[in-house]
Amino acid sequence: MEILKRLKEIIPPKVIKKVEFEGSEIIIYTDNQEFFQNYEETIMNAVSTLKKRIEVRATKDLLLDEEETKKKIKEIVDEDAGIKDIYFEKERSIVVIVAQKPGKVVGRKGEIFKKIKKETFWTPRIERLPSLESDIVLGIRKFLRKEIKFRKDFLNKVGKSIFSERKAERFWIRLIGLGGWREVGRSSILLETPKSKILIDAGISVGANNSNMFPIVNTKEFDYNEIDAVVISHAHLDHCGFLPVLYEYGYDGPWYATPPTIDLATLLWLDFIDVMQKSGNKPLFTAKGVKKAIKHSIAIDYKEVSDIAPDVRLTFFNAGHILGSALIHLHIGDGMHNILYALDQKYDKTNLLNPAHTKFKRVETLIIESTYGSKQDVMPPRPKVEEEFMNIINKTMERNGIVLIPSFSVERAQEVIAILLKNEFPYPIYIDGMIWDANGIFSAYPEYFNREMQERIYQGEDIFAHPSLKRIASKSDREKAWEDRPSIIISTSGMLIGGPVIEHLKKLAEDERNSLIFVGYQGEGTLGRRIQKGLREVPMKDEDSGKTYTLQIKMEVHTVDGLSAHSDRNQLLRYISRLTPRPQRVIVVHGEASKAIEFARTVKRILKIDAIAPMNLEAIRLR
Ligand SMILES: [Zn+2]
Numbered sequence: 001m002e003i004l005k006r007l008k009e010i011i012p013p014k015v016i017k018k019v020e021f022e023g024s025e026i027i028i029y030t031d032n033q034e035f036f037q038n039y040e041e042t043i044m045n046a047v048s049t050l051k052k053r054i055e056v057r058a059t060k061d062l063l064l065d066e067e068e069t070k071k072k073i074k075e076i077v078d079e080d081a082g083i084k085d086i087y088f089e090k091e092r093s094i095v096v097i098v099a100q101k102p103g104k105v106v107g108r109k110g111e112i113f114k115k116i117k118k119e120t121f122w123t124p125r126i127e128r129l130p131s132l133e134s135d136i137v138l139g140i141r142k143f144l145r146k147e148i149k150f151r152k153d154f155l156n157k158v159g160k161s162i163f164s165e166r167k168a169e170r171f172w173i174r175l176i177g178l179g180g181w182r183e184v185g186r187s188s189i190l191l192e193t194p195k196s197k198i199l200i201d202a203g204i205s206v207g208a209n210n211s212n213m214f215p216i217v218n219t220k221e222f223d224y225n226e227i228d229a230v231v232i233s234h235a236h237l238d239h240c241g242f243l244p245v246l247y248e249y250g251y252d253g254p255w256y257a258t259p260p261t262i263d264l265a266t267l268l269w270l271d272f273i274d275v276m277q278k279s280g281n282k283p284l285f286t287a288k289g290v291k292k293a294i295k296h297s298i299a300i301d302y303k304e305v306s307d308i309a310p311d312v313r314l315t316f317f318n319a320g321h322i323l324g325s326a327l328i329h330l331h332i333g334d335g336m337h338n339i340l341y342a343l344d345q346k347y348d349k350t351n352l353l354n355p356a357h358t359k360f361k362r363v364e365t366l367i368i369e370s371t372y373g374s375k376q377d378v379m380p381p382r383p384k385v386e387e388e389f390m391n392i393i394n395k396t397m398e399r400n401g402i403v404l405i406p407s408f409s410v411e412r413a414q415e416v417i418a419i420l421l422k423n424e425f426p427y428p429i430y431i432d433g434m435i436w437d438a439n440g441i442f443s444a445y446p447e448y449f450n451r452e453m454q455e456r457i458y459q460g461e462d463i464f465a466h467p468s469l470k471r472i473a474s475k476s477d478r479e480k481a482w483e484d485r486p487s488i489i490i491s492t493s494g495m496l497i498g499g500p501v502i503e504h505l506k507k508l509a510e511d512e513r514n515s516l517i518f519v520g521y522q523g524e525g526t527l528g529r530r531i532q533k534g535l536r537e538v539p540m541k542d543e544d545s546g547k548t549y550t551l552q553i554k555m556e557v558h559t560v561d562g563l564s565a566h567s568d569r570n571q572l573l574r575y576i577s578r579l580t581p582r583p584q585r586v587i588v589v590h591g592e593a594s595k596a597i598e599f600a601r602t603v604k605r606i607l608k609i610d611a612i613a614p615m616n617l618e619a620i621r622l623r
């Protein structure tokens, strides 16, 4: 392999016992004690010459005894790091240190980390213990630990494929829309480069009927056996809901996402299976597909450059949309072309996140959403929106009512909680559905929040552990919440297509004192959209008798639009105009047909950049 030849020109072959890959990272195992303790300069040189990530690990015979190592680590690391667990991955010479404050295990400029490595010969990995216990976070970590042998082989196989000397099969670069072009839902794009095929997002259309829920994969160009990698922007099902299906079909390659995205996606997949089962529909995928997906996941942080195929290099950047959401930057060939996939995104600061990233080395093609891309889609300024939201809530509280907020379990719910707590809301906030579990995942990744929120958390002011938040975990909890007036209930699902929110709606709808507040996008065909548009008589099924009846919606119905985690039209235009460098072409997707078309026209007219709004199955040649 070319890469190994070049590596051995920089690093003396006699110190290299074995070379393995972990995805795009090159792992050098050495049994040379002196080299292991003094390799820094050599490796820095190799990294800058080869432009690859390289890690040096000791072979088994150098490793200090496990008990000794534990003792040593506890000697080296300050007690207030809060070490909760230390375990070993012998196969990879790695010691995993689980701590409440990972920063204290790393030390300034990584000095503590380096000391542990030099003195024990184990390579430390540091995991944060979530401040709110999270079954999902801990479950995934445990599962991956159990699958360590599989993971090692899998990651090595992925690396070999990335660094293989594959010949160019094509002389073009093109994008083919498999879903999400002139629609919201089932986002998925096939990228063909001279040497690789990459799938960008693999979503489903939640709320659509069965025949067009999935991306259009029965095309000649799409064969999952030929896919090098799937790259997932964020955990919403319209971007990743198809992934477990793909693994159940038989795909066995990697998918890349940020660590919070992997956890949140798992939560949403499991929730979705649950909702489908309860609604009597055959689930689109099962826990088997979810497990297989987790086994094949590769986590990448923001700004970490990774090769993912012979001629494609991936970097994630903050998208400002939901926790861990990423703009996907793909560098193709050696400077041949650069794509920025910028959906879903928010170009405004929210209570939790920073605005989407705008500075890049190169961007020729920008792919952007148009969810709120039409003229009417201009949201009032954020402070106004929050004021309006609090007004509706305060009025409902004054008349001793209950506010029901249907919400996605991820982001919107946490943003609503942040607004309520910022305004020192004095009444109980009940949390139903998977929102509580999502809160647990949020509390595991403080480094993904904006600075203000990070500082509050580091000072011990974790909003997700606030005493006003009360968990609904059972039917009797639910009944208690209905008795507790005034109060707020935040519950899934966000578009009223299932989940506990339906129970709350049945109970609360016919009381005029109550309010229903939509705080998120309501998909075409969902019950949420129909009530939002004026439906006041809803056919319902009585759980006990099985009879259908008509539910009268007498509670106030409000929509608070500006809380969206998406950019509105002005934010989208501002994002494109501030993007450096200026892209040569804009491809507008992720919007209802009329909005996508109108927004593309607007980009052309106002920003004078070539812009199109293609349909699904159209192919756009970039080179
Ligand atoms: Zn989204």
Ligand SMILES: [Zn+2]
Residues within 6 Å of the ligand: 185, 187, 236, 238, 239, 344, 590
């Ligand atoms: Zn989306």
